[in-house]
Amino acid sequence: MEIFLDEAAISNLEKRERAALINSITGFKSLNLISTCNPNGDTNLAIFNSVIHLGANPALMGFIIRPDSVERHTLSNIEETGFFTINHVNAENYQQAHQTSARYPSEISEFEACQYNTAYKNDFIAPYVKGCSISIGLSFQERIDIKLNGTILVIGKIEQLYFPSDAWCDDGYVDIEKAGTIACSGLDSYHLTKRLSRMSYAKVDKNPQETVLKYKD
Amino acid sequence: MEIFLDEAAISNLEKRERAALINSITGFKSLNLISTCNPNGDTNLAIFNSVIHLGANPALMGFIIRPDSVERHTLSNIEETGFFTINHVNAENYQQAHQTSARYPSEISEFEACQYNTAYKNDFIAPYVKGCSISIGLSFQERIDIKLNGTILVIGKIEQLYFPSDAWCDDGYVDIEKAGTIACSGLDSYHLTKRLSRMSYAKVDKNPQETVLKYKD
Numbered sequence: 001m002e003i004f005l006d007e008a009a010i011s012n013l014e015k016r017e018r019a020a021l022i023n024s025i026t027g028f029k030s031l032n033l034i035s036t037c038n039p040n041g042d043t044n045l046a047i048f049n050s051v052i053h054l055g056a057n058p059a060l061m062g063f064i065i066r067p068d069s070v071e072r073h074t075l076s077n078i079e080e081t082g083f084f085t086i087n088h089v090n091a092e093n094y095q096q097a098h099q100t101s102a103r104y105p106s107e108i109s110e111f112e113a114c115q116y117n118t119a120y121k122n123d124f125i126a127p128y129v130k131g132c133s134i135s136i137g138l139s140f141q142e143r144i145d146i147k148l149n150g151t152i153l154v155i156g157k158i159e160q161l162y163f164p165s166d167a168w169c170d171d172g173y174v175d176i177e178k179a180g181t182i183a184c185s186g187l188d189s190y191h192l193t194k195r196l197s198r199m200s201y202a203k204v205d206k207n208p209q210e211t212v213l214k215y216k217d
Numbered sequence: 218m219e220i221f222l223d224e225a226a227i228s229n230l231e232k233r234e235r236a237a238l239i240n241s242i243t244g245f246k247s248l249n250l251i252s253t254c255n256p257n258g259d260t261n262l263a264i265f266n267s268v269i270h271l272g273a274n275p276a277l278m279g280f281i282i283r284p285d286s287v288e289r290h291t292l293s294n295i296e297e298t299g300f301f302t303i304n305h306v307n308a309e310n311y312q313q314a315h316q317t318s319a320r321y322p323s324e325i326s327e328f329e330a331c332q333y334n335t336a337y338k339n340d341f342i343a344p345y346v347k348g349c350s351i352s353i354g355l356s357f358q359e360r361i362d363i364k365l366n367g368t369i370l371v372i373g374k375i376e377q378l379y380f381p382s383d384a385w386c387d388d389g390y391v392d393i394e395k396a397g398t399i400a401c402s403g404l405d406s407y408h409l410t411k412r413l414s415r416m417s418y419a420k421v422d423k424n425p426q427e428t429v430l431k432y433k434d
Contacts, residue, residue, distance in 0.1 A: 001434075002380070002382065003379065003382050004339070007276075007377075011275075013389065017388060018273050019389070020386075021378075021391060025380065026270045026278060027247025027248060027249055027305055027393065028246070028393070028410060029244075029270075030244025030245055052243060052267055052269055053239065053240050053281075055365075056240065059235070088244055095416065098416045098419055098425050102421045104421055146271065146359075146361070148275075149277055158224065160222070161220075162219055162221055164219060164220070165218040165220045166218075171233070172231075172235065174241040175241075183245035186390045188415050188417070189394075189416075190412070190413040191412050193410050193411070194410070196308060196409060197406075198405050199315045199405045200405070202317075203319050204320060208313070217218075
């Protein structure tokens with residue numbers, strides 16, 4: 001059977017039920033730890049499922065922040081220092097990653113509270129997260145305030161990128177499934193993945209073709 | 218071994234290799250067909266992996282569009298009619314969905330070219346996609362031009378929502394894995410998922426807890 005909800009029915013749902021519903025129906029989401037520090041070097045770590053690709057040249061990524069949430073420390077650190085890191089959550093550490101969403105006070109680092117270790121690499125100001133298979137260091141580029149609901153799109157440019165060599169394919173694709181990256185749905189559901197296939201570039205006059213992954217290594 | 222690329226190394230990659238690399242490192246992405254029509258009722262269908270959750274009250278979703286791509290028909294239809302639908306891609310139809318990314322001319326509907334059928338529901342102007350387990354009808358709210366690279370964030374408000382009743386959990390979460398929704402990585406890699414667990418709301422003074430899914434049905 002199919003459920004049909006119109007705008008009024010959605011509005012009338014209890015607040016937490018509506019949040020769980022609307023957060024789940026966008027489809028699967030990326031799962032990343034965003035790590036920052038304040039100008040004194042005090043670290044902060046928060047889990048985000050809204051990281052998106054914005055462009056490859058220049059290499060831009062963005063994420064959505066709700067300023068009334070625990071994420072506010074992430075935003076103020078990015079605005080004050082100009083840098084942040086994005087780190088993929090893996091199956092081995094997703095429960096710790098989830099725990100970073102608890103409302104720790106600003107003087108407590110989620111690194112300590114959630115048993116993560118910092119990794120400082122190649123003079124990058126913001127710390128990376130030890131144990132994450134893929135890590136990206138970004139410089140803050142722009143903050144776009146979405147007036148419709150007070151959320152903020154934060155945009156960064158990739159300055160540094162780390163990933164396992166055995167996951168790199170000869171056409172540039174990084175096999176993030178092989179690297180152990182996991183996916184998220186809703187606010188709190190964590191998922192392993194299993195590749196169906198990669199598809200070749202779609203052309204008007206050809207049927208869809210599966211392609212074989214070839215690794216550089 | 219770990220690969221390290223800095224900004225210069227990324228810039229120096231061949232164009233398609235850089236696109237494949239940067240598109241894959243954001244993590245897993247949602248996979249949706251966005252369906253529109255022009256004021257004459259001519260339909261258009263395009264695959265997007267950039268749909269994101271923006272807020273639950275009002276229920277807002279967004280997606281990123283590159284105006285120099287095949288996606289330009291989607292944008293002009295949304296701006297002219299004010300409506301669009303977002304439809305989850307399932308394992309049964311992902312190869313067809315991929316094929317919608319071929320550069321069909323504007324007078325050809327991807328519905329026909331890729332063997333999809335339209336479904337018109339509850340007087341909604343934009344067509345839904347038959348065979349997709351979860352479908353969302355949205356009204357156009359705002360277009361935000363991202364000047365850094367010419368991409369556009371399109372924001373819609375949920376007006377109608379359709380999903381299978383046996384996937385709805387008692388706390389509001391829709392089990393999109395049970396509904397057959399799949400995930401995407403990079404530009405062309407399609408993935409089934411397998412739930413690790415759902416986690417309870419994180420609290421500062423408690424260790425992370427797994428929760429059991431309870432369906433309404």
